Every structure is written in structure tokens, then in C-alpha cells.
Amino acid sequence: MVVSELSxxxxxxxxxxxxxxxxxxxxxxxxxxxxxxxxxxxAYEMSFAAxxxxxxxxxxxxxxxxxxxxxxxxxxxxxxxIRQAQRLLDHFExxxxxxxDRLDILLAxxxxxPPDT
Amino acid sequence: MVVSELSxxxxxxxxxxxxxxxxxxxxxxxxxxxxxxxxxxxAYEMSFAAxxxxxxxxxxxxxxxxxxxxxxxxxxxxxxxIRQAQRLLDHFExxxxxxxDRLDILLAxxxxxPPDT
DNA sequence: ATATCGTACAATCAAATGGTTGTATCAGAG
DNA sequence: CTCTGATACAACCATTTGATTGTACGATAT
Numbered sequence: 001m002v003v004s005e006l007s008x009x010x011x012x013x014x015x016x017x018x019x020x021x022x023x024x025x026x027x028x029x030x031x032x033x034x035x036x037x038x039x040x041x042x043a044y045e046m047s048f049a050a051x052x053x054x055x056x057x058x059x060x061x062x063x064x065x066x067x068x069x070x071x072x073x074x075x076x077x078x079x080x081x082i083r084q085a086q087r088l089l090d091h092f093e094x095x096x097x098x099x100x101d102r103l104d105i106l107l108a109x110x111x112x113x114p115p116d117t
Numbered sequence: 118m119v120v121s122e123l124s125x126x127x128x129x130x131x132x133x134x135x136x137x138x139x140x141x142x143x144x145x146x147x148x149x150x151x152x153x154x155x156x157x158x159x160a161y162e163m164s165f166a167a168x169x170x171x172x173x174x175x176x177x178x179x180x181x182x183x184x185x186x187x188x189x190x191x192x193x194x195x196x197x198x199i200r201q202a203q204r205l206l207d208h209f210e211x212x213x214x215x216x217x218d219r220l221d222i223l224l225a226x227x228x229x230x231p232p233d234t
Numbered sequence: 235a236t237a238t239c240g241t242a243c244a245a246t247c248a249a250a251t252g253g254t255t256g257t258a259t260c261a262g263a264g
Numbered sequence: 265c266t267c268t269g270a271t272a273c274a275a276c277c278a279t280t281t282g283a284t285t286g287t288a289c290g291a292t293a294t
Contacts, residue, residue, distance in 0.1 A: 011136075011141070014136075015132045018132040019131075020251095021129065024128070028212055031213045031216060032212055032216050032219070033219065037270075037272095038271080046254090047253075048270085049253085049273085050253055052271075052272075052273090053252070054252085057251095057252095068261095070270095071260070071261040071262065071269070073270075073271065077209075082210065085206055086203060086206045086207075089203045089206070090203075092144065092145065093196065093199065093200075096148045096149075096194070098149055099148060099150060102149075102150070137282090153240080154241065155240055163282090163283070163284090164284060165240090165241085166241095166284075166286095167282070167283050167284075169243090171282085174281095174282095187291070188239065188290070188292065189239095189240065189291095
């Protein structure tokens with residue numbers, strides 16, 4: 001198992017990168033197969049440079065990696081990073097459980113067992 | 118099961134709201150127990166208004182709700198929304214599986230069974 | 235009734251974001 | 265070698281974000 005502590009900054013970048021529909025779509029496409037930057041650029045109604053920037057944001061968030069193939073740069077999504085995001089959300093769920101536990105304790109205190117005899 | 122279609126806008130807001138350490142901390146605190154805006158404000162090294170704005174961002178993303186209690190406004194995290202975020206990430210995982218499937222097919226084609234006899 | 239606590243909200247401001255165009259570089263095709 | 269396709273990157277601009285201070289207002293405690 002990879003230890004990989006995510007700093008606050010890393011988590012910020014991770015969620016921020018996911019907070020844009022175009023970038024989420026790039027992740028989707030590159031999860032299924034490697035896609036070059038120009039192929040991606042062809043898929044959206046914006047300039048090549050704009051798409052390039054989105055890829056750069058994803059790269060900084062480590063949600064994708066780029067590899068050279070000939071003169072093209074192939075973009076590939078990094079599933080591990082998505083799983084790390086999931087684990088962060090799992091942690092929230094765990095915290096929520098502690099709320100339930102506290103509530104149970106409170107209810108037990110407010111509703112003591114009836115005095116015997 | 119809740120149908121709850123999340124629009125692109127909704128998803129943007131959801132992930133954007135999570136892309137800030139203070140806001141994630143507010144979600145953590147309010148998952149465990151209800152906390153008033155002023156209690157939250159006391160927990161961070163920033164103005165009351167700044168914290169109030171963070172709560173507003175979380176509220177727009179529907180990650181928290183506010184209820185009046187006396188003159189206080191109690192903030193409570195909404196676990197359902199966190200689960201929706203998890204489901205979005207699950208969907209990415211599913212797409213990734215299709216990559217593996219394609220790869221298997223390709224390998225099968227490139228490596229045909231050896232000619233018999 | 236009035237002082238105060240908790241909140242809401244407007245105005246303001248610096249920095250970050252998301253987009254553009256233009257220029258430079260680099261690998262392959264002819 | 266030269267032309268072209270695919271990138272990279274800088275400069276620029278409008279909008280949004282994250283924070284501030286200041287003002288207003290409703291609910292409570294005294």
C-alpha cells in the first residue's frame with residue numbers, strides 16, 4: 001500500500017481540478033484510452049491552448065500523466081488519484097458515524113433503565 | 118433510491134466547495150455535531166464574515182444546511198451530498214474497467230490461438 | 235427598554251481562474 | 265532540407281474567489 005500523505009494543497013488541487021465539466025470529461029476520455037492533446041482539443045469548442053491549460057491543471061493535480069508518442073503527447077488518467085479522492089470522502093462518512101454513536105449514548109442517558117422494583 | 122440528477126453546475130459547485138481546507142474542516146466539524154456560525158468563526162484565524170462566506174459556499178453546494186436555534190444559526194453537514202460525490206467518482210472507476218476490457222480484447226486479437234497441427 | 239450577541243449583507247480589493255492570441259520549438263513527412 | 269503538425273509557453277483580459285471592513289437587524293439577557 002502506498003502511504004502517500006496528501007497535503008491540504010494536494011487535496012485542494014485534486015478537488016479543484018474536478019470542479020470543471022471540461023476537465024471531468026477529459027478524465028473520462030483518458031480513462032478509457034490514451035488521447036493526445038490535439039485530439040482532446042478537437043473535442044471541445046475552445047482553443048487548443050485552453051484545452052492544454054485544462055490538461056495542465058489535471059496534471060498538477062496528478063489526475064493525468066502525459067507521455068510522448070512520436071510528436072504527440074498522450075494523456076492518460078491516473079485512477080489512483082481518483083481513488084485517493086474517494087478515500088477522503090470515505091473519511092467523512094466515518095466521522096458521521098461518530099455522530100450516530102454520540103446520539104446513541106445521549107439517548108441512553110436521557111432514557112435510563114427504569115428503576116428496578 | 119433518490120433519482121437526483123446532478124447538473125454539471127451542481128457537480129462543479131460540489132467539488133469546488135470541497136477544494137478548500139477551511140471548508141472541508143467545516144464539513145468535518147458539522148458532520149460530528151451541529152455548530153453555530155459564530156462557533157465556527159471562533160475556530161479559524163479569519164474574520165466572521167469570511168467564515169460566513171465559506172458556509173454560504175457549502176450551503177450552495179448543498180453540503181450543509183442551516184437551522185435557526187434561538188438567535189444562532191446551526192450548521193449541519195449533509196452526508197447525502199458527500200455520497201453523491203462518491204458515486205460520481207465510482208462512475209470513473211467503471212469507465213476505467215472498460216479500458217481493461219478493451220485491452221483484453223486487443224490482446225486476444227494480437228495473440229491468436231496457435232494454428233492447430 | 236436597551237444593550238449586546240449572532241447574523242446577514244454590501245462595498246471593496248488582491249489574487250487566482252479560464253479564456254484568448256501570438257510566438258517559439260520540436261519531431262516527422264516529403 | 266524544408267514544410268507542417270503537435271506542443272509549449274508568454275502576455276493579456278474579464279470574471280470569480282477569498283478575504284476585508286462597515287452597516288443593519290432580529291433575538292436575548294438584564
